[in-house]
Amino acid sequence: MLRPTRMKRLQIVALKGFRDGIVKGLQALGTVHLTDYSEAINDPHLKDLLQPHPISPNIRRIAAQNIALNRLLDLFERHDPEPREGFIKAVFAPLPPKRIETEELFGPGLLDAVDGIIGKVESEVAQPVEDLERIEEEIAEGVRTRGLLELVLPLDIDLGDVGDSDFLSVLLGVAPKEEIDNLRERLEDITNNAFYLGARETSEDNIVTVVVCLKEQVSAVLPNLRRLNWERVEIQGLQGTPGKAIDSIDKRLEGLDQEKRAKERMIVDIARRWKDELRKYQELLMVERQREENHTKFARMEHVVAIEGWVPCDSVAQAVQEIRSISRGACVVDLTDPDDNDDVPVQLKNPKFFKSFELLTRLYGLPAYNGVDPTLFLAPGFLLFFSIMLTDALYGLIALVLGMLLIRGGGKYNEMIKDGGIILSSAGAATIIIGALSGGWFGGFGLKLPLLASLQVFDPMVQVTAFLLIALIIGLAHVNVGVVINVAHKLKAGQRWKAISENLWFLFMQPGLIFIVSGHKSLGLVFIVIALILLLGGHKAMSMFQITGFMGDVLSYARLMALGLCTTGIAMTVNVLASMLYMVGWLGIVLAVIIFLFGHLFNFLINAMGSFVHGLRLHYVEFFTKFYQSGGTEFTPLEMKFDTVEIK
């Protein structure tokens, strides 16, 4: 709370033989963030002692296995795709995720098992895939030939005669209709009248032709015909008229199609038998790879290996005990506190409800290890701002219901959806309260009920100036909280000068101004002088910008009122439009209901989004800038994380 989890630097030196066991044990614990030892290796004192740890020889084998598994799974996905859930269903009512139970497998045993299963599945699937490819090629060839036959369909010839005989060549081709005379003339020239040209019109503007000439003249005939846009149709190995050939090709294609489907069914059958198994090994292999990849972070000596990482303070005892028990005490475990220059990984730690709001903190960027975790302050501030900007109890109810649906739907299996649901539903609940107090029930629609009207203590559309004042007072208070956090944090960190010189002046300036306005001039002046000394001492020539900056920050909270009025104003407009339509007969009533429902839905969507982004902005820009140090590295422990696999 208020600070990221405290960490200890963990250094382990153990006999080489225990390396894999220790890394495996740490992965099972899932509490140690391993770091690179290379800095220590470059240290001149340790240079001769320590060497970089070589890459694990298994990495290459694992990569190859991964490629093979992916290839098989892709093949299976193509033939037997997994049913996909639509977005709405996935978010609000997803099916429970698949679970594959398995014994734990790791190390050489796992790699051998993966090789075994890849070999087995590949050998089973190779023949059907090869057959399928051949069939698909044949189908493509059949379709192509059929297309050519369609071109020469008007010709009443035996295709067995087409091609070369001992002395003659029979050529088929297609040409534009208007070229027929030119073709004849050209053939007369080239062949000395030793030719036959038959032509039939096709359905388009083309003609299909049979050209018979002496075999020895073909090489001269072909290029000349092509110059007249004559295109040769090459059909070989067929008998009978084109019509009959098409019939026989159709029959063949039908047969091939059946064969293709049979092969596909075979592959689907194999896919269903092996898919889960392959996926299981893929995930186990991923965990194995993470472990092996970490080897390059270690350092080594002749007989020992050195491992370094960060562990949360409350997990230290468990980690040390695990390492000691795995290495049977033959190890050195050193625990030290981080110093100021260390890049300590950051793990946020907040109570249950607030944990969901870490999502919004992360959106800005993790805090530095020695900085403040702002989540505890962000949650109430965000809820207040969101609800003031949405100001409508029924819009709040919609948000609450949507949030609950998210928590009970996708939130069951997905932490991020659950966090989003908790944020949305609590923002909805806050909006119901603020909306009821300000009389927002789909604008003024619900105020016709005396009970709802009696809850209203404030009318934003009438008490506009008061609304603006409230917004600015909330802003001032929020900025002050930011300044107090900064002063307290800097004092705690022992940075006294920073604590008083950065923005403490702002806290003195306000009572000073209040005293002066309320007539206590001398007391007021004392505060203002102190404020000015702090301001000039801390910021020197830039002091003026501090004053304008803080003024701008506070004024920025005026958006609470502007956006609050925006929601109310548009809700009111929707109601006015609907009530005007309501007066003009039954069609008007139908339209009025449609305008009313869609208008309020639109207003809810657009203003809920506006309230969300501006609620965040007020925190990120006006609040965080007072104290927040970002730039932390995420704490990513080595862990056994599976999507679908469950170790028995």
Add this chain to the structure above:
Amino acid sequence: MELSSGTVWAIIGAAISMGLAAIASGIGVGLAGVAGAGVISEDPKKFGPVLVLQALPQTQGIYGFLGAVLILIGVGVLGGPVKEIPIGMGYAALGGGIVIGLSSFTAVAQGAIAASGMGAVAKRPETFGQAIVLAVMAETFAIFGLLIAILIFVGTKIMGG
């Protein structure tokens, strides 16, 4: 029905508020949309974040709409009957409409920022939050424009009077 010249000036104010805001928001959404189409042509899965970023410059259009409606309700054109209002009040409403209409042009800049933000999100999805905040910065001045207009309406009793 004879409209007083004060009412006519107020109506012109409403027209300017909505008209300019529509142009500005349209340009802003257009700029962002062009970039968004580029991003989803590479990766259709980014449609969600791209849509949110594209929607940001629409808000100024809504402020323009709100300003216009507040004026129309204030002078009784909407939710009638039409009031006789003095010409000075009509000028005040016109002033409010102009400040909203002109400050809506922040939507053009916001569209450009949103477009660049989409580029950032395409490369690194985790920058989505930051990209939104960068774009929202430009909207501040439109909100101040709306705020000044509302203060004009309240001060001259067009609203709440």
